[in-house]
Amino acid sequence: MIAESGHYALVLALGLALIQSIVPLIGARLRDAALMNVARSTALAQLLFVGASFTALVMLHVNSDFSVANVYENSHSMKPLLYKITGVWGNHEGSMLLWVSILALFGGLVASFGNNLPLSLRAHVLAVQAWIASAFYLFILATSNPFLRIVNPPIEGRDLNPVLQDIGLAVHPPMLYLGYVGFSISFSFAIAALMEGRIDAAWARWVRPWTLVAWIFLTLGIAMGSYWAYYELGWGGWWFWDPVENASLMPWLGGTALLHSALVMEKRNALKVWTILLSILTFSLSLLGTFLVRSGVITSVHAFATDPTRGVFILLILCLFIGGSLSLFAGRATALKQGGLFAPISREGALVLNNLLLTVACAVVLFGTLYPLAMEMLADFKMSVGAPFYNLTFAPLFALLLLAVPFGPMLAWKRGDLLGVTQRLLAAGVAGLVVVAITWSWVRGGSALAPLAIGLGVFVIAGAVTDLVERTGLVRLPFATVLHRSRGLPRSAWGTAFAHAGLGVALIGIVCETTWNSEYIATMKPNDVAHVASYDVKLDGLFQRQGPNYREMIAEFNVSRDGEAIRVMTPSKRSFTTRGSSTTEAALLTRGASQLYISLGDVTAEGAIAVRIYHKPLVLLIWWGPVLMAFGGVLSLSDRRLRVGAPKPARTKQRLQPAE
Amino acid sequence: MTRKQRRMTIIGGSLAVLALAAALVLNALRDSIVFFSTPTMVAEKHVEPGKRFRLGGLVQPGSLQRGDNLAVTFEVADGNAKLPVAYKGILPDLFREGQGVVAEGALDANGVFKADTVLAKHDETYMPKDVADALKKQGHWKDDYGTQASGAAKPAAATAQGNPQGAVR
Numbered sequence: 001m002i003a004e005s006g007h008y009a010l011v012l013a014l015g016l017a018l019i020q021s022i023v024p025l026i027g028a029r030l031r032d033a034a035l036m037n038v039a040r041s042t043a044l045a046q047l048l049f050v051g052a053s054f055t056a057l058v059m060l061h062v063n064s065d066f067s068v069a070n071v072y073e074n075s076h077s078m079k080p081l082l083y084k085i086t087g088v089w090g091n092h093e094g095s096m097l098l099w100v101s102i103l104a105l106f107g108g109l110v111a112s113f114g115n116n117l118p119l120s121l122r123a124h125v126l127a128v129q130a131w132i133a134s135a136f137y138l139f140i141l142a143t144s145n146p147f148l149r150i151v152n153p154p155i156e157g158r159d160l161n162p163v164l165q166d167i168g169l170a171v172h173p174p175m176l177y178l179g180y181v182g183f184s185i186s187f188s189f190a191i192a193a194l195m196e197g198r199i200d201a202a203w204a205r206w207v208r209p210w211t212l213v214a215w216i217f218l219t220l221g222i223a224m225g226s227y228w229a230y231y232e233l234g235w236g237g238w239w240f241w242d243p244v245e246n247a248s249l250m251p252w253l254g255g256t257a258l259l260h261s262a263l264v265m266e267k268r269n270a271l272k273v274w275t276i277l278l279s280i281l282t283f284s285l286s287l288l289g290t291f292l293v294r295s296g297v298i299t300s301v302h303a304f305a306t307d308p309t310r311g312v313f314i315l316l317i318l319c320l321f322i323g324g325s326l327s328l329f330a331g332r333a334t335a336l337k338q339g340g341l342f343a344p345i346s347r348e349g350a351l352v353l354n355n356l357l358l359t360v361a362c363a364v365v366l367f368g369t370l371y372p373l374a375m376e377m378l379a380d381f382k383m384s385v386g387a388p389f390y391n392l393t394f395a396p397l398f399a400l401l402l403l404a405v406p407f408g409p410m411l412a413w414k415r416g417d418l419l420g421v422t423q424r425l426l427a428a429g430v431a432g433l434v435v436v437a438i439t440w441s442w443v444r445g446g447s448a449l450a451p452l453a454i455g456l457g458v459f460v461i462a463g464a465v466t467d468l469v470e471r472t473g474l475v476r477l478p479f480a481t482v483l484h485r486s487r488g489l490p491r492s493a494w495g496t497a498f499a500h501a502g503l504g505v506a507l508i509g510i511v512c513e514t515t516w517n518s519e520y521i522a523t524m525k526p527n528d529v530a531h532v533a534s535y536d537v538k539l540d541g542l543f544q545r546q547g548p549n550y551r552e553m554i555a556e557f558n559v560s561r562d563g564e565a566i567r568v569m570t571p572s573k574r575s576f577t578t579r580g581s582s583t584t585e586a587a588l589l590t591r592g593a594s595q596l597y598i599s600l601g602d603v604t605a606e607g608a609i610a611v612r613i614y615h616k617p618l619v620l621l622i623w624w625g626p627v628l629m630a631f632g633g634v635l636s637l638s639d640r641r642l643r644v645g646a647p648k649p650a651r652t653k654q655r656l657q658p659a660e
Numbered sequence: 661m662t663r664k665q666r667r668m669t670i671i672g673g674s675l676a677v678l679a680l681a682a683a684l685v686l687n688a689l690r691d692s693i694v695f696f697s698t699p700t701m702v703a704e705k706h707v708e709p710g711k712r713f714r715l716g717g718l719v720q721p722g723s724l725q726r727g728d729n730l731a732v733t734f735e736v737a738d739g740n741a742k743l744p745v746a747y748k749g750i751l752p753d754l755f756r757e758g759q760g761v762v763a764e765g766a767l768d769a770n771g772v773f774k775a776d777t778v779l780a781k782h783d784e785t786y787m788p789k790d791v792a793d794a795l796k797k798q799g800h801w802k803d804d805y806g807t808q809a810s811g812a813a814k815p816a817a818a819t820a821q822g823n824p825q826g827a828v829r
Contacts, residue, residue: 234753344669356674360681367685382696384714392688397681521730521749573753582753601730601750610730610750 003068006056007147010097013049013104014137016042020130024123036119039126040111046133047108054088054101057146061088067153070094070146076159076578078549086170087160092294092310093146095173099290100136102174102181106210107133110185117206124192125185132184135317143310159549159578168228175221176248180286182214183255186262187283190276191325194332204266204275209637211262211279215255216633222248223626234584234599236517236614238622241390246369247289253362254282257355264351268413270342273333274355280329284322285362291318297373346416350408357401364393402456402503406463409496410470428466432459443516450515453507460504464497495636499629506625509593512618519615523601523608533615535596536560540568542609550574552585555600555609559589566591571598593620694764699741702767709767715743715775716762724757736761736773747775 020042027035060068061084064077074091075084089098107129114122140146189207193199225248230238239245258278264271291297295311342348368385376382406428410421436455440448469475471493472486520532530537540556552574559566571587586599594617601610696714697707707713720735720742727733730749734757735742745763755761755778763775 235750341663341666344666344673349670352670353673356677360677364681364685382714384694384696386692386694388692389688392692393681393684396684397677523730584753599750604726612750 002056002059002063002065003147003149006053006060007145009049009053009056010137010141010147013046013053013100014134014141016046016049017130017133017137020046021127021134024127028120028123031120033119036123039123039130043104043107043111043126043129046130047104050097050101050104054097057094057097058085058088060147061085064157066155066157067149068146069148069150072150072154072157074160075157076549077156079160079165080548082167082170083160083165087164089173090160090164090169093140093144095177096136096140096144096294097146098174099177099181100133100140102177103129103133103136103184106182106185110188110210120196121189121192121203124195125188128188128191129184132188132321135320139310139313139317143313156578159576162550162574162576162579162581162583163232165583166228166232168224168232172221172225172228175217175224177221179214179216179218179221179255180248180251180289182210182217183251183258183279183283183286185210185214186258186279187325190279191328193276193336194328197332197335199272199276199336201266201269204262207279208259208262208266211255211258212633212637215252215259216630216637218248218252218255219626219630219633222252223623223630227623230619231586231588231597232583234586235612236586236597236599236616238513238619241368241385241387243369244293246365247292250362250365250369251282251285251289253358253365254278254285257358257362258282260351260354260358264348268342268348270348271352272336276333276336277329278355278359280322280325281359284318284325285366287318287321291315292369342413343415345411345418347408347411347413349416350404350411353404354401354408357397357404361394361397361401364397365390368393399453399456402460402507405460405500405503406466409467409493409500410463424470425463425466428459428462431462432456447515450511453511457504457507457511460507461501464501464504468494468497491639492636495632495634495639497632498635499632502625502628502630502632504625505621505628506623509618509621509623509625513616513622516617517614517619520611520613522611523604524611525606525608530611530613532596532613533617534561535566535615537569537596537598537613539609539611542603542607545572547574549578550576553600553603555598555611557587557598559596569596569598571600573600590620593618593624595619696762698738699736699743700738702743703741707767709769709771712764712766714762714764715745715773716760717743719755719757719759719761721758736763743773744771745773745775747778749778751778 020039023042024036024039027033027038057070060071061075062081064071064075064084066072066075070091070093074087074094079087088094107126110117110122110125110129114125117125186207189203189210193203222245225245226238229240230236258275261271261275261278265275291311291314295314297311368389372383372385406425407418407421410424411418432455435458436451439451439454443451468486468489471489472482474482477485518533520530520537522530524530524539526539526541528539530539536559538558538560540558542553542555545552545554552572554570554572557569557571559569567589569587569589572585573582574585575582584599586597589596594615597614597616599612601612603609694712694714696716697705698717699715702715715736717736717738720737723733723735725733731746732748732751733744733746735744737743745765747763747765762779763773764777764779765773765775768774
């Protein structure tokens with residue numbers, strides 16, 4: 001019964017979404033408030049029904065109801081409860097259901113917090129949301145129904161892919177989807193603005209918090225996924241430039257550009273057309289990401305051709321929404337009035353440069369992701385575009401961007417003084433250069449690239465600090481005034497500083513990890529000692545243990561440094577009987593921001609075990625950076641001007657204008 | 661500055677960045693792209709030693725030999741041809757004889773493929789798609805490879821890497 005109820009709730013949600021797609025638009029045409037308000041009730045009801053459907057699937061998984069194909073394929077009665085729940089979205093059908101649930105959640109949030117939106121704008125926004133929702137409900141019901149029954153129910157399930165049986169699966173996909181799907185809001189606002197033919201600074205004030213929320217989740221989602229891959233896959237890599245990863249990186253780059261251009265639009269009423277275009281592009285990239293991941297096209301266009309229904313369906317959705325929205329844009333964008341003049345050297349100019357570099361970097365990633373597919377389809381040969389390609393293209397563009405980052409927030413609106421800003425950034429620049437010199441002398445020669453990149457990271461961090469120092473008047477003003485001014489400083493200014501500093505922190509982590517990572521691979525017998533980066537790692541012994549749905553072989557290592565014992569590390573190898581596959585559980589020892597990383601290979605005939613030990617200096621900075629960025633985003637979101645759903649009408653804007 | 665000049669500055673700047681990106685991409689395409697080959701393709705095309713490529717095929721049953729200090733050799737076959745592969749390091753969890761594998765590296769002077777990376781990147785059917793496609797094309801793959809994998813999630817790639825610098829140059 002649960003499966004049928006879940007299925008039925010999903011069909012009802014589709015019905016509601018179809019109503020929501022059409023009725024509010026008719027209402028907006030007729031200027032009928034009652035019809036326009038239908039959008040609000042249907043959006044909330046839709047959330048209720050999709051929520052019910054999702055809950056039904058979760059219950060089926062928790063109850064291990066193997067008469068449902070999706071549960072049989074991806075669950076096992078012995079699996080721990082947490083993984084029974086997370087296994088819901090560890091497969092295609094379930095993850096698509098999560099996708100639409102989050103879409104409905106955002107629709108419901110706009111419906112419940114959008115009371116101060118103009119009625120027709122809200123009707124349009126929710127109608128566009130419903131178009132997207134309808135398309136994906138149809139997709140799920142037609143090609144990926146998670147509630148299908150099996151005629152002769154098996155007794156036991158096939159278990160979830162062991163690599164996915166990890167806490168990472170509980171956090172990473174929902175976060176990522178909150179980000180991906182969150183950009184649908186700015187997309188819907190953009191389409192609504194184009195349909196209404198009206199757009200102003202207030203529009204940007206409504207869009208920015210939603211974009212920011214999506215961006216925060218996407219940032220954390222990507223970072224979380226990267227850390228998960230790092231500790232779960234067992235060889236210490238944290239970014240592979242895999243198409244699946246690029247699929248999440250591209251909306252992030254687009255979304256970051258959108259955040260910054262929406263700022264120009266909100267403050268200066270300029271770059272309207274561009275902001276609208278970016279909103280459309282960012283969500284299009286999210287859709288493209290969904291297509292790439294869900295259609296099977298990534299590794300091979302031929303695999304896509306053998307099982308075309310799903311892929312073709314998503315491709316149709318993709319063409320419909322991207323093509324439709326871009327044609328609408330082409331037709332209507334000229335109607336939007338341009339405003340807000342500015343000199344090339346100004347805050348606006350800096351944000352334009354930011355947008356330029358981010359979108360071009362995004363285009364490079366898009367090219368690298370699609371080029372192999374295109375070549376395979378057209379010329380029929382296979383190739384892979386990997387890290388070397390991106391190191392030569394993406395990295396220089398991003399280095400340029402990072403070099404410009406400290407200048408942006410310090411330039412004045414309309415017309416900036418580049419020379420003045422350079423003088424004020426002198427200290428930050430000197431700090432960067434000193435770090436370059438120190439690192440270079442410390443590593444004694446070698447590649448100059450790593451010290452330079454670290455210096456760049458320090459420059460970005462010091463630049464963010466300089467900006468705060470300037471704004472609060474630290475150093476030059478009395479302490480009480482400084483305290484007063486920092487309290488008066490808008491939270492978004494703090495947010496900017498944290499987010500920009502996060503970039504520098506992540507860069508330093510990336511450079512240190514890739515340059516000074518030391519590695520030790522060998523077979524070890526009990527009581528053998530390995531020396532890795534001043535640590536002594538002694539293998540004490542191997543023993544077996546039985547887990548809930550796996551057997552595991554644990555190796556116990558004693559880690560010491562200069563004869564002083566630090567900790568016992570226990571990496572293991574788990575073999576999952578149901579799927580006949582095994583996973584490597586790496587052991588991590590954190591010392592400051594650096595980590596010692598041990599993972600196991602095979603046991604040889606003589607009882608020795610293959611061991612891989614890494615020392616990764618400052619590796620944690622790679623993920624602390626994004627966390628800082630997300631924290632900056634949260635600070636900015638808590639700025640009273642931007643509180644979600646509470647954008648004030650224009651007249652209160654003057655009062656709340658920040659002191660900058 | 662007039663409005664027109666300002667606009668020209670911005671357009672000029674955009675074109676400069678675009679040109680820079682295009683130059684970077686074209687430069688990178690020249691030497692950072694790695695092609696995929698099967699043993700048959702290697703035999704036909706006479707790939708020169710030292711040129712990096714990805715080799716895909718099935719691990720020939722009975723060919724896996726472990727030497728000292730994690731050195732392994734095995735043969736990759738695709739039904740028509742075989743190619744010996746040498747690798748030093750830990751093989752990925754999903755590496756098996758008789759099943760699909762993708763290795764990255766280059767041929768040495770003796771015609772042995774020196775791999776610095778061995779990927780076992782595949783779904784629950786234990787077959788990398790690249791390999792399945794290549795085998796299908798040659799008619800050595802009868803099984804239906806339609807039912808596709810699960811996993812919303814990232815860790816779909818299991819990689820063994822003997823020389824990380826090789827991949828993160």
